Amino acid sequence: MAESEHSYHPGRREYIQIGVILTVLTAIEVGLFYADPPPAVAIPVLLALTALKFILVVFWFMHLRFDTPLFRRLFFTGGILATIIYGIVAATFYFGGA
Amino acid sequence: MTVDVHSPESTADHGHHTSLGISNTKLAMWCFIGSECLFFGALISAYLIYINERADGPGAELFDIEFTSASTFILLMSSLSMVLALAGIQAGDMRRFRIWIVATGLMGSVFLAGQIYEFTVFLSEGANVTVSPFWSAFFLLTGFHGVHVAFGILMLIAAWASSLTGRLRMENAETIENLGLYWHFVDVVWILLFTLVYLIPALGGGGS
Amino acid sequence: MTTLAERPSASRSRSPFRRPLAETGLGSWFTTVDHKRIGILYFVSAMVFFVIGGVEALLIRLQLATPDGQVLTIDQYNQIFTMHGLTMVFFAVMPLGSAFFNYLLPLMIGARDVAFPRLNAFSYWVFLAAGLFIYSSVLLGGMPDGGWFGYAPLSLVGGDPLGYTIGDATTTQTIAGNTVAEGQRMVFYSLGLQIAGIASLASAVNFIVTILNMRAPGMTLMRMPVFVWMILIVSFLMLFAMPVIGVALWELMMDTSFGANFFDPAQGGDPVLWQHMFWLFGHPEVYILILPAFGIVSEILPVFSRKPLFGYTAIVFSGIAIGFIGWGVWAHHMFAVGLGPVANSAFGLSTMFIAVPTGIKIFNWIGTMWDGRLRLTTPMLFSIGLVAMFTIGGLSGVTHAVVPHNWQQTDTYYVVAHFHYVLFGGAIFGLMAGAYYWYPKATGRLMNERLGKAHFWIQLVGFNLTFAPHHILGLNGMPRRVATYEDGYGWNFWNLVSTVGAFVIALGVLVFIINLVISYKRGAEAGPDPWDARTVEWLTTSPPPPHNWDQVPNIRARDELWQRKYPTQGQREQVRVPAGGSGELEGDVAPGTTAPTEGTTGATQSPYTISDPGYDKGVRHDVHMPSPSYYPLIAAFGLPIAAYGVIFDQPAGFVFYAVGALLVLGGLFGWVLEPPTDPSAEVAHQ
Incomplete structure (x- = not known):
C-alpha cells in the first residue's frame, strides 16, 4: 500500500456522514423540483446543490482532498478545460451571428 | 519536484520506487478520468445545445422524475458502499469488503436495470434516436453513462471473484481504490446528468 | 485502467495459452512488450502507411497535372484525397511520432521500459488494427470520401457522389454473401478513427505516467531532454483531445x-456542431503532429552545433504555452462559417498569439546554431530544413489569422500550401532528421551519409516545387478538394510544376527507404555514441539490451552525457577528459575506460557502456523485465471485428459484434489475470 505513508484516508464514520449529507441534498433537489418554483430561481439552486454533491464525492469518496495535488490538477484540468471549451461552443450557438 | 531513489530492478507498479512516490496505476487512472471529463463534456454539451430541437416530437415531459430520483439515489448510495468496501479491504477485513463490494454491484445493477426500463418506456412512447436531435443526444449521453456503469459492474464482479480465490488480498487495496475512483467518477457524472438532463429540462417543460 | 493485482507468484496455469517466452524470431514480434521493439514496429508500419499515403498523393497530383484530368473519376478522387489526409495524419505522422516516443522515451529518462509495457503493445496493435480496418473499406464498397475533416452533411451522403441523398443509407449491396448497406464509407471513417483514438489515448496515459513517474534518479523535470518535454505535452494534448473527436465520431x-440527427440539418441537427467538435480536436491534433518534430530538432541542433540548447527553459515553456493556447484557436478553421464578428475577432487574436511561442522556438534554434561549430550531417541538414520550411509555413499561417484575409483564402490551395509547409516541411522533415539521428542507436549502424544528403536535397527541392506553387494557385482562386479544373483559369502551369515536384519528393523518399534498408546490413558500425551526443540514450550500447541498462544512470545535469565527457573547467572552456578522469565523478561511473574518438563516426566504445567491465565491481541487480504476452494483440484485434458489426447488416453484424466483444473482453481478462513477469522467466536475465 504505497499511499499509506503520506496520505490520510477518511474512515467509515466520515464516509457514512458524507452519504447522509448526499442523501439530504438529493432529497432537497427533488423536493425543490416538486415545489415547482420559477426556473430562474430553481435552476441556480439546483446547480449549486449539484456542485455541492459533486465536490463531496470527488473530495472525500475519491480522496482528492487527501491525495497528492497532482491528481487534483489532472482532474480539474480536464473538468475546467471541458467547461471552458464546450461553454464557448455553446455560446457561439446561442449568441452567434449566423 | 524531488526525486526518490529509483530502484533499478523493477518496472512494477508500486509507489515505492517511482519518481513522484505515487503509484503508476493510480496516476494512470486519474489521467483517464481527466480525459473522461472531456468525453462526457462533449456529450453533455451536445444535449444542451439540442435541448430545444425536438422536431415536433416528444420532449422532456416523458421524464418520470420520481423514478429517476429513486435510481439516482441508489447510484449515490452505491458510491457509499464502494468506499465502505475500500475501508474494509484496507483494514484487512475481507468479509466486510465482500459484503460491500457485492452491495455496490447490486446497486449498480439496479440502476442499470432502471435505465433499461426507462429506455423501453421512452421507446414505447415514441422517443428514439431518429426522432429529433434532442432524443439523439439524450440516448447517446445516457447510453454511454450506462455503458460505463456496466463496465464498472463487470470489474466489481471480477474483484469479488478474485477475493474469493485469494488473488485479491489486503495488499491489493490499491486496486480497489482505483476501481473505486472509476465508480465514483461514473457516479459524479450521473450527479451532473440528473440535474442537467432531467431536472432542469423537465422544469422548463412543465414537470412530469 | 484498473487491473486486478498481479502477484508475480500467482499460478500461471490459468491461462489458456502457454505464455510466450521467446524474445527472438518472427513470432516474438507479435507478443513483444519491449518498448524498443514496439517502437520499431511503429516505425515500419508507419512507413508503409506513409508510402501508401504518398502514392495517393501522386495520384492526386497526376489527376491535377493538367486541366480536365482523366486519371481518376470524381468518385475515386474523393476517396483518394480523403484517404491521403487520413493516412498521413493518423497512420503515418502520428505513429512515426509514437515510434520515436516508444523507442527513446525510456532511454532518455533512464528507465527500463514504459510504465505499462503491455498497454504499450496494445496501443500499437490497436493502431495497426485501425489502419487495416479503414483500408479494408476498399473491398467493402469504397473508401471514405468525405474528406479527412468529414464535414457534415457531406459525410452523411451515400456512396454515389452524384446522388446527394442526405440521410440514412438504405440501399444495400451483397459482398461475400452478406449484405452491406451502401454509404458505409464514412462509417469506416468514424469507426476507424475511433479505434485509432483508443490507441492514442492508451499511449497518452502510458507516456504521461512514464515521464512523471519512471525517471532515473536525479532526472528532474527541468533536466529532461526537450524531446521528452514535447512527448509530455503531446501526451496531454492527446489525453484531452481524443475524447472530443471520439464523441463526434x-x-x-x-x-x-x-438514423440519429446530430448533424443532419433536414432533421434539426446542426452541421456546425460537427465542425466545432472536429476542430476542437483538430487544432490540438496539429500540435500533436508538429511538437514531436520540434522536440527532435531540439535534440539534434545542439549536438551538431557543439553547443548547449539555447534557451532550454524558453523552449520548454513555449511548448507548454503552445499546448495551452492550442485549445483556444479552433474556430480559425471556421471563420467563413458565420460565427459572428466577436467570435471571429477573438479567435483571430488567439491565433496570432500562438505564433509567439512558436517564434520563440525558432529564435532559440537559430541561437543554438549561432556561433556553433556546425557539422552538416544529414540529421542536421533535415533539422535546418525544418527550421526554414516551418518558418515559411508559420508565416502563411499568421496570414490566415487575419479574418478578412482568411475569407479570401478559405478553401483555396493557399491553405493546402500552408499546412503542407508546416506538416511536411515541419513534421516530416523533423521525423526524418530523427530517423537519421537515432537509426544508429536502434540498429548499431549508421545510415549512409552520401545517400542521406542526396535524399535531403532532392526532397527539399521537390517539396518546394510541389507546395510553393500552391500559394500562387490559392491566391489565384483555385479551390482545394476539387477533382478537376477547367482550362483557361491560369492554373495550368503551376499545377504541372507541382506535379513534377511531387514525383521529385517520391524519388527522395525512395532514396530514404533504400538507405534504411541497405544501411541495416552495410552501414558503418556506429558504436554507442557516434555523434558525440549530449543525452543519456547514447550511454548504452547500440542497439541497447532489452533491459536498456545494467545500472540505471544517475543524472546530474541537463546534458548528462556531455558533462560526463567534458567536465567543465572554468566558465567557458570545456576540457575533454578520459572517462572517470575527473575526481568529481562518482556514482555509476567506472574508472579506467577509454574516451571515445572525438566527433567521429568510428567511436566503438562509449566510456559508460553497460558492457563496461568496471560495472562488475559495482552492484549488479537481477533485472526482471515484463514477459511477452498474447493478450494485447487479441484484445486489439477484437475492436475492428466488433466494428464490422456496424458495417454488416444482421445477422452477420451480430456475429461480428459477438466475436469482437468476446475477443476484447477475453483479451482484457487474460491480461489482468496474467502476471506481468512470468515466474519461469525470472531467471532469464542475469
Missing part, C-alpha cells in the same frame, strides 16, 4: 448507421 456513426 460516435455522433457521426449514429447519424450514418442508426
